[in-house]
Amino acid sequence: MSDFEKGFKTLFQNMELGAYLQSADGSMVDVNHAALTTLGMTREEFLASCGTQPRWRLTGESGDDLSPDQHPATIALRSAEEVHDFVVVIHQEGKPAPVWVNLNAIPVRDRGGAPDAVMVTLRDISQLRRLEQAAAVTTAEREREHKQLQLQHVQKLESLGVLAGGIAHDFNNILTSIMGNTELALMQLTPGAPACENLHRVERASHRAAALLKQMLFYLGKGPFSSEPIDLNLLLEEMAEMLQAAISKKATLRLESSRPLGLFSADPVQMRQVVMNLVLNASESLRNEVGKIKISTSQKHYQQEELAEFRGSEELAPGSYIRLSVSDTGYGMDKETRARFFERLFPDTGRGLGMAAVMGVVRGLRGGVRLQSDVGKGSTFTLLFPVDEDVPTAAPTTKPDGEPMGMGPVLLVDDEEEVCQLVGAMLERLGYEVITARDGHSALGLYLQRDDYAFVMLDLTMPVMDGEETYEQLRGIDPTVKVIITSGYSEKEVARRFEGKGVKGVLQKPFDMDALRKVIG
Template sequence: MLQRLPGAVMDRFLSLNLRTQMMIMILLMAIGSMGIILYSAQRQREADFREAAHLSLNLATLVHNDQKVLLSGAEQLLATLSYVEAVRLRDVPEVNRILAGLLKKSPQISNLLIIAPDGNVWASALPIHKPINAAERRFFQAALRSGRFSSGEYTIGKVLSKPTLSFGYPILDQQGKVQDVAVAAFTLTNYDTLLSSRNLPPNTSLLLLDHEGTILFGNKARELAGKKDRPDLFDSMKEGEQGTFIARNNSGIKKVTAYRKVYLKGESEPYMYVRTGIDEEWVVKKTSLPLMVNIAVMGAIVLLTALMALYISKRAILDKVRALREAAQKISAGDLTVRVNHCVAGGELGELGTAFDGMAQQLSVDIERRKRAEAEALAKGEELDRYFNNSLDLLCIADTRGRFRRLNPAWETVLGFPLDRLVGQNILDLIHPDDVSATADAVATLERRGDIQSFTNRFLHADGSYRSIEWHSVRPDGNIIYGTARDVTEKIKAEEEKLQLERQLLHAQKLESLGVLAGGIAHDFNNILMAIMGNAELALMRINKESPAVDNLQKIEQASTRAADLARQMLAYSGKGKFVVENIDLNRLLQEMLHMLEVSISKRALLKIDLHPSLPQMEADATQIRQVVMNLVINASEAIGDDNGFISIKTSSLKCDRSYLKKAWLEVDVPEGEYICLDVSDNGCGMDSATRNRIFDPFFTTKFTGRGLGMAAALGIVRGHRGAIIVDSEPRRGSSFRVLFPAADSTADIGEAVIRQESWKGSGTLLLVDDEDAVRGIASEMLQQLGFNLLTASDGMTAIELFAANPQVGIVLLDLTMPHMDGERCLVELQKIRPDVKVVMSSGYTEYEVTRKLSGKQLAGFIQKPYRLNALVEALRPIA
């Protein structure tokens, strides 16, 4: 900075004594430092405001995401509720009981209702003391109009008399018309817990508003609930999906404010606004205190520096400079005996004094020292040559054009070429073509920076293969490069194999979690299906064969059978079941599914199907293959979204070799041979590499309402059939999934199961044990239909008491999975009372799993849930 001053001012400054110059420099430094402190404080304050805005927006986003997850669960709950038979039959007591049970398991929901098309509430999780009509409510009208999950507005709930935000889900009859509207109501008070669990600035505020600006919830101003937001504040949230601004809130406190809009799928208007705020006063205080501390510290430093400058200028500089000046004059006169180290010691001036003292001595011994240095260099050169030739690492010297000038013998061992062929050759001539560009860039970096710490490329071996070489290189001067390298081919291969194994292990663990979930659902689902299938079968036996209801009952049986198949496949995921494998025609299966696929995809998507003629058959479970096709097609439809597009389904056969099968996801170990190809492709949004690497992870999804199970289940099914999946996708270029199934050897057709009616009758007393009321009810009717005298028990303890009190019991039909005392323990206790008791175990799991679990327990038989009357006959006839 001083060099830019006018010449006269600079001359005047340099003419001042050293102390004055030091004081002026200290003053200038203090002024500059003070400016930096003030500037930094201003920038810090701006950064604090940005941080507050970011923190506020993060909180709004957290609430936004939490609300999305909450609504996704509520929609799924209402959708599931719409399929409950009691709801469709309007069985009010049963539906009220179901709703009350669901409400206890969903603490975030304040009430569950079902409303008729005229607006009258006919079912509620909480008791209703007077008739309620919701015909004017926004959520009810929107659900009737749109036929989908819809949002409401702020209201005072007529059941709880609390501020409520409700959402409606239309329940459709078989003709697609709205039969009822299922409703989930929320009081939105759970966000107090969310705020208290996070480390937020004091007085952080959170407001939830409906689409009209009515305040639903406020953690700092609960009295505002139900009131309209200030118009200027509400208008500030109209632009964009999210944003930040600074304004005074409804209480007059200036806040750094952020907002997020919350939408329901299919609604163009947000049903909720999330607004958060952090006090501006908190942001200002963060900056003010450090500023005052910095100014005080700076003042103290300037004062201390000035005092030290006065002392140092004399003792450390002026006195030593005078002694050095006198010594320099003597040395210039030829007096090499002068010494100043005794009066000039310490610091840079002390080093200069030491240099003066050594100058004369250096002149007298210079020739001798030069000769000694040359001898040492020669000895070191011989040592380096021995090291160079005997090193197991690859050592080389090359020029900046990339030509080898010298190599050690290790190169011949690693690459198989003689050294005389390698010396003089350009490095790039030996590099793998894919690595030439990167190697050239590395050489350019070496020329620019002088060293490369680590770099790997592939070198040609004499046998035609390539070896991976890891480099460490330096360029000490302008034309020479020194390099050390090591053959890391085996190391890289081992690391790749380890990474592949870890990925497969991780995915296996994720699939295991999916299996546990599927097994639990299938077990409970089987009990429900038991009641449906049994009642339908008994009704068919008792009803007049000419009744028009016969066709409906048969359809119920067919649908229940299909549902039971699905439950068995879910057990297969959990490791508690197995596939029902048979020879199937993939073309025929796709033709049967065509209508279902067309109604399942977006109306904007065109479904194209291309079936290869004379397609070989495959050994597979038809239900599982249907699920794979459905998952892939729905996934393609969701990728197209609201845009126009197409979905292509194509079949073919292909002979696959090892190189082609390596393209499969996780490179599954499937044998070479003929495979049946199912190609499902779309022109949707596509996927980037990060998404492609996770699409088969359980619970991974890119959708707000998804469960993330479809693709993981599809992969599990395909791998269970000894097949593989190849994925090809790029962003904005669509996706293609190729599923490979091994072709079957035989050509058997899929046959229809024949249900055999039984006329066999049993006799004697039978004890039925099951914790599910529905299962006990239908099983009792079946057993009485077969002629048994019946005793029933709802748990293991009751069963033991009844068995001990009724010695005439000849057979026990025992459920495996019960609370308190399960079937295995109950079986042991029954055999203690009477060792020869005939026990038939019933379970949703397969006979293989149950008999393995109860090995050595002497079961008289087994029947798998859900079972029909003829299956019951087959299980009891041999022992009755």
């Protein structure tokens, strides 16, 4: 053995990295101490394991057995190129835990340059893989826990939605009774009587309660927002008392309305929440100190360059806009706070929609928002809403006192006694004879007894036989039956359910005489 060969053998045996030499015919030439330690074998066991009856087998990362042709040593000999970072799992007889190793195969060439052997180095990565697997298990457990929490959250929301739907049904019936009886009482009083103003306040409060209930149902996914012409000045005047009660006692609220003002299409519940949130935010900025909050409205035709400073879903088009401004004399904001203001939920007390949601409402209405603020100089929020030229100015509604608008019998079907009494009184005031039924079965029996009903007013939510099933049964008896559906759910949602089924109209609870007249036509 030459000195070079002796030196190589010494170096080979003392390498910290495990290695073995394999000839081109597959026989093992040598193995070093580090490799035997990694594999947990003696030299004799290793050489014997690579014979005709191997005591180990190799699998890839996927767990599939490797054939001899797939071994990195074979690949290196065949291609005459090095093979790097080939991960295999070594399974040995009598040892329960497999060994993960990272292999590198380097061809050893003869004097002519052809590979006649290969040196395979191996690095034990078992501990690393166990740590990775443990981390993966921990991550998977965290993901499962997260998904479980999400599922529980969804289930809670669904339960809350079901509960809210039931509460909404009963609450809408109560509000229908309050609003209807208040309106009937006003009709029976002499205009200007001392009790009239008190009843008007009850009427306004019940309308606000109905709007609040509608908002709650929207957030629980129980009813989409509607769209109707908005008179911003009227909306603010109706909210003035409520806004004053909501802000700090040290704050002075002033409303400056510009007239005339055009109309724009929006949901009144959303708009009330937008206004309320802006005013609450202004109140919070005063930090419980004496200050002023001003709400102003105006209408202006904006040029393109004037709209550049407003934020919206897209570039705002030049045109006529309704402008709502809310300003305060509070602490104000620095540049950094202004930059991220619409990404946060304000005010910090958690009241209101949050400014991010305000931004969402404005974008949905194709409008824009501008924030002007400096530290120590207060803040001004300016919202723009495009004037809808196609929306006609709302004409004042006439309320003929006691003037009949129809005649004939009406079948009124509702499981709530108070609602039956109230709506019955409203229909009688409009000139109709009212026959009531408390459930669907009774309604079918009463409808069969006569053929001169002007129409049927049918509640959608009833026990035993609901309004939808009752309606189908009525249509089976009389395909020409005229039915008005009453429900506490969204009018649009109910209309979609009965689209194409010949319903005369849909009346959303709570409703007043004006809404009743309108749906009867």
